[in-house]
Amino acid sequence: MKNTRTALPLSALALLALAGCGGDGDDLRLDLTAAEAQAVCADMVAKSGLPATTLTTRYVAAGTRRPGTATNGDFLGGHCVVTGSRDARTGVDGKPYAIGFELSLPDRWNGRFLYLGGGGNDGTLRDTSLSSSISIGTPSPLGQGYAVVSADAGHQGTSASFGADPQARIDHAYNAHDKTAQSAKALIEWRYGKAASYSYFSGCSGGGRQGMMFSQRFPSYFDGITAGAPAMRVSSGATVAAMWNNRKFNDIAPAGADGKPVLSQAFSNGDLNLVADAVLAACDAGDGVVDGMVQNARACQFDPAVLQCAGAKTDSCISAAQVGALKDVFGGPKTSAGQALYAGQPWDPGIRDSGWRAWTLGTSTTAAPNSRYITLMLDALRNEFFTPADPGFDALAFNFDTDPARMAAFSAVYDSYSDDRLAAYKARGGKLLLVHGMADPIFSAKDTADYYERLAANNGGIAATQGFARNFLVPGMAHCSGGPATDTYDSLQAMVDWVEKGVAPDTIAARASATNATFPNRTRPLCAYPKFAKYKGTGSIEDAASFSCEAS
Structure with missing residues (x-):
């Protein structure tokens, strides 16, 4: 059963504590029966005292749910799922905005708080029964007794169109995460009668950027931060690289029936396998054994020219144009004067992975690309990273001498x-x-x-x-x-x-x-x-x- 009501102001929290409803040292609420825990979960809506916040609670009984959508494995213990909406407003674009979060509070708490980072353009709530996106496949922290929160970063929906609203940009950069962390910590203290003994953050990609942001803007919030693939330069470097890579691959892509380049066919899967195998031939043994992995990456030296066809393109070699594109992409984006705009990529046999293709080339068989450089990064560039926004911008028109300057203003707020x-x-x-x-x-x-x-x-x-x-x-x-x-x-x-x-x-x-x-x-x-x-x-x-x- 769900319970929904606008929460009381913080001034009510002290009154409720005096009434024996939370926070008192003799009423820590750490060892409740399931029925008592369910009642406290319901009480949280009216009594927790968060400002400008609407809460919905749902109690999940022990043994009734597994993490995520799992159909086997261990069941979760009893826990209260709190869905919050804070600082609701109407943006300058006429759209509704709020800072959304999901907090799961286990009946058997281990005294720890975990903030799960988001990713992409955010706009959704990560399932708090799952592990972090940089620890996929490991035991559920909620199942281990962590209180776990996730946030939508201040807007709803995965499109970057929220960039039309200045406050939504600030929320996405840091404010929504500040408010979510504060809200989660306050609710934890209300629920258990004491603050978390230890607080942790863990996330990957955009979540990694969020972790780095916390380490800099709010250094007192977390005892430990894990930042996977941290998007520290997403709005000033990595997105520039995405436009550069897209251009280089598009330039060599064969034309489809309509005469337009088909990006996904710039390299076949067979071509990428050739490159991966050649990287292994050059660098695999650098870690003491040939095992299909390049462990000693710092010592890896590779030139894709070793694969260049002597004549016509065949299945056992790649064209001169393909060699040139790889050198440009792995060398990193540059201005016309040769100034580096972002780091290049390390050579690694993971180039054959479907995930690598999904970002760079996609799988579309037409001239309409579906690579994540276009479906995700271009969306963010147009609507959020450019100041002012440029919703109709063409990825292939990116000017590497002048367009990075259009990204500098937001980078100062967003990058870490x-x-x-x-x-x-x-x-x-x-x-x-x-x-x-x-x-x-x-x-x-x-x-x-x-x-x-x-x-x-x-x-x-x-x-x-x-x-x-x-x-x-x-x-x-x-x-x-x-x-x-x-x-x-x-x-x-x-x-x-x-x-x-x-x-x-x-x-x-x-x-x-x-x-x-x-x-x-x-x-x-x-x-x-x-x-x-x-x-x-x-x-x-x-x-x-x-x-x-x-x-x-």
């Missing part, structure tokens, strides 16, 4: 790459984990490594910086997950062990996902940058125990 000291977050004792897939086709792992190097330079070197911030690169992994990789690992538990036990993660245990046909049952250690997993010389190449973390 310029603070490479993190002084306040370090001073409060916060811990930071950066995690990035080497085959990520939108946010370059090179850019994250560059940020980490700058962070280290400003904090006494890598050894000193590892006391509060560590970087993990995942060979073969595409954007946040997928690819020929060991892409399943519990980064949240690694963070908890670091924050609560002082056990800094030199390695993170990783395995191939259950659906990985390339490396079934493979395990590997993920190594803290700049080390990589090197084969010891003996033992199964499928077993993490056969590898140790060594300097490149």
Whole structure:
């Protein structure tokens, strides 16, 4: 049964506490029966006292639901799902806006709070029964007793058209996350009668950017932040790269029946397999064993010209135009004067993964592309990253000399790459984990490594910086997950062990996902940058125990 009502002002919270309805030291509400927990869940609507907030609550009894849409595995314990809508208003574009969030509060709380980051253009609520998008396939934090919140970032719907409203831009950048964190912490304290002992953030892509934003704008909020594939330069660098890559691939794409380029056919799957195999031939053995993965990425040197056809294009080679496009794309976008606008991409056999194609080339068989560079990044560029917005902008018209300047104003509000000291977050004792897939086709792992190097330079070197911030690169992994990789690992538990036990993660245990046909049952250690997993010389190449973390 759902309960919906506008919450009382915060001044009511103290009165309710005095009445024995929360917050009193003798009434911690940590060990309630299911019936009592359900009653408190319903009471939250009228008694929790959040300002300008409408709440809806739903109690989920123990043993009635599994995480997400799972049809097998462990059931969740009893928990209260709180859906909130805060600061409702009408935008300058005449559309309704509000800061939406979902908070799940377990009956058997472990004293921890977890904020799940979003992604894309946001506008939806991540299921709080699931794990973080940078720990897919690991146990549900809610099932482990975490209080878990997610946010829609201040607008509803996945289109970037909200960029027409200035406040919606600010909400998306940081304000909605600030308000969500505050709301969640207040509700947690009301529900359990005390604040969380530890607070964590975990997210990937846009969620990674949100984590970095918290470390800089609100450094006191979280004890530990995990930022996967952090979109730190999305509105000033990665989107420029997306337009550059789209142009380079479109320029060599064969024409369809209407005479227009078909982007997806710039490279066939067979062509991408050739490139992946050639990368492996050049770099696979650099980690001590030929195992289909490039662990020692920093030492990898590859030139796609080795695949160039001597004559006509065949299935065993790629054309000169294709070689040129790959060099341009992996070299990164530049101005006409040769000034770099974003990091290039590392060479990795994950180029053959379907996730890499989905972002760069798509699968459309017509001249209307469906790559995520166009369906997602162009939408964000037109409506949010350009100031003012330019809803009709043509991706192929992007001017690499002049258009980046149109992105600078919003970058100053939205991007999170310029603070490479993190002084306040370090001073409060916060811990930071950066995690990035080497085959990520939108946010370059090179850019994250560059940020980490700058962070280290400003904090006494890598050894000193590892006391509060560590970087993990995942060979073969595409954007946040997928690819020929060991892409399943519990980064949240690694963070908890670091924050609560002082056990800094030199390695993170990783395995191939259950659906990985390339490396079934493979395990590997993920190594803290700049080390990589090197084969010891003996033992199964499928077993993490056969590898140790060594300097490149």
